[in-house]
Amino acid sequence: MKVLIVGSGAMGSLFAGKLKQHGVDITLLNRPNSHIKAIQKTGLQIVEQDGNLATIDLMVKTNAADLNNDYDLILLFVKAFATESVLSNVLPFLSRTTPILTLQNGVGNMEKIQKLSPSRNVVVGGTSTGAGIVKPGVVEQRAWGSTFIGSTVPEKHKQLLEQIASLFSAGGIKTHVSENVQSVIWSKLIVNVAYNGLTAVTRLTNGEAIRTDEGKELVAKLVTEAVQIAERKGILLLYDDPINECIRLGIEEIGKNTSSMLTDVLNKRKTEVEVINGAIVKEGKKHNMATPYNEMILKLVYMIENSYEQRL
Numbered sequence: 681m682k683v684l685i686v687g688s689g690a691m692g693s694l695f696a697g698k699l700k701q702h703g704v705d706i707t708l709l710n711r712p713n714s715h716i717k718a719i720q721k722t723g724l725q726i727v728e729q730d731g732n733l734a735t736i737d738l739m740v741k742t743n744a745a746d747l748n749n750d751y752d753l754i755l756l757f758v759k760a761f762a763t764e765s766v767l768s769n770v771l772p773f774l775s776r777t778t779p780i781l782t783l784q785n786g787v788g789n790m791e792k793i794q795k796l797s798p799s800r801n802v803v804v805g806g807t808s809t810g811a812g813i814v815k816p817g818v819v820e821q822r823a824w825g826s827t828f829i830g831s832t833v834p835e836k837h838k839q840l841l842e843q844i845a846s847l848f849s850a851g852g853i854k855t856h857v858s859e860n861v862q863s864v865i866w867s868k869l870i871v872n873v874a875y876n877g878l879t880a881v882t883r884l885t886n887g888e889a890i891r892t893d894e895g896k897e898l899v900a901k902l903v904t905e906a907v908q909i910a911e912r913k914g915i916l917l918l919y920d921d922p923i924n925e926c927i928r929l930g931i932e933e934i935g936k937n938t939s940s941m942l943t944d945v946l947n948k949r950k951t952e953v954e955v956i957n958g959a960i961v962k963e964g965k966k967h968n969m970a971t972p973y974n975e976m977i978l979k980l981v982y983m984i985e986n987s988y989e990q991r992l
């Protein structure tokens with residue numbers, strides 16, 4: 681399978697490196713930056729769970745016009761707010777039949793892609809594998825949770841979904857196919873609702889955020905609001921006890937991670953809070969349900985995003 685990864689930050693690089701190590705033909709695409717330059721010069725380095733470093737040579741492009749037109753899959757790993765601008769530059773250079781897989785966090789990713797390219801096959805996933813860029817060219821895997829993928833037309837995409845799941849699983853990214861795409865999206869959303877905003881505000885790793893009773897209590901409140909909305913929308917989650925599942929993940933699988941939202945805050949960047957905690961607040965308003973904890977996190981993260989230069 682030939683895979684083009686659009687967005688070569690922490691996650692794009694990690695997936696590229698792991699898949700390439702298992703023989704997948706990978707091309708990375710990103711606008712030029714110091715991380716990309718370092719990968720082009722000396723290869724990508726992945727810091728493994730045991731601290732060992734693996735170096736992987738990768739094909740990296742910074743201009744969509746230089747891409748080949750024969751990819752079997754496009755994997756999208758830009759931030760949710762960048763989807764439209766990035767894809768509208770890239771898609772004109774690619775075949776209209778190449779499917780896209782988004783593993784971006786938040787809600788609305790599938791809809792944005794479908795709007796830009798209505799005839800294309802789009803599949804969606806949520807991953808609790810996580811990573812951070814340590815320095816240009818070096819990515820550290822810091823979360824080892826599962827990846828779930830699905831489609832609005834699961835029968836039509838059965839073969840594609842199974843092919844992706846077996847390719848990723850062989851590359852060390854445990855991936856499962858779900859029949860219900862909304863379950864996939866909301867089950868992952870709830871994990872992000874639990875950790876991303878809370879850690880962006882407190883500047884703690886996921887594991888540290890739930891070390892205290894106060895942290896666990898806030899996770900429970902944030903998750904409860906999201907679960908009530910999922911129930912109102914008739915969305916079945918992939919786990920029976922969402923609060924315990926989020927705490928379990930924080931202890932066993934994603935505790936070491938600096939959440940992607942905290943990373944954005946540390947880098948003084950725009951965050952995805954609007955499509956994570958903001959999605960709960962928006963849905964709450966629609967269904968006349970109060971979401972005070974998510975609303976508080978949303979406003980705090982907006983305050984942080986809008987005052988990077990004023991911080992003491």
Ligand SMILES: NC(=O)C1=CN([C@@H]2O[C@H](COP(=O)(O)OP(=O)(O)OC[C@H]3O[C@@H](n4cnc5c(N)ncnc54)[C@H](OP(=O)(O)O)[C@@H]3O)[C@@H](O)[C@H]2O)C=CC1
Nearest residue numbers: 687688689690691692713757758759762784785810811940
């Ligand atoms: N990090 C994690 O642990 C996890 C992240 N995710 C999700 O995966 C997705 C990617 O996250 P992650 O890899 O951490 O993010 P990064 O910020 O590390 O990577 C995003 C990449 O997109 C590039 N990019 C290209 N064009 C644009 C543009 N117009 N605006 C913004 N970025 C652009 C960025 O380039 P440049 O740096 O030059 O801006 C960067 O290389 C997100 O949706 C995130 O929520 C999901 C699970 C875990």
Ligand SMILES: CC(C)(CO)C(=O)C(=O)O
Nearest residue numbers: 808809810823937939940
């Ligand atoms: C890995 C996980 C679930 C939590 O860190 C995540 O999705 C993120 O950081 O955005």
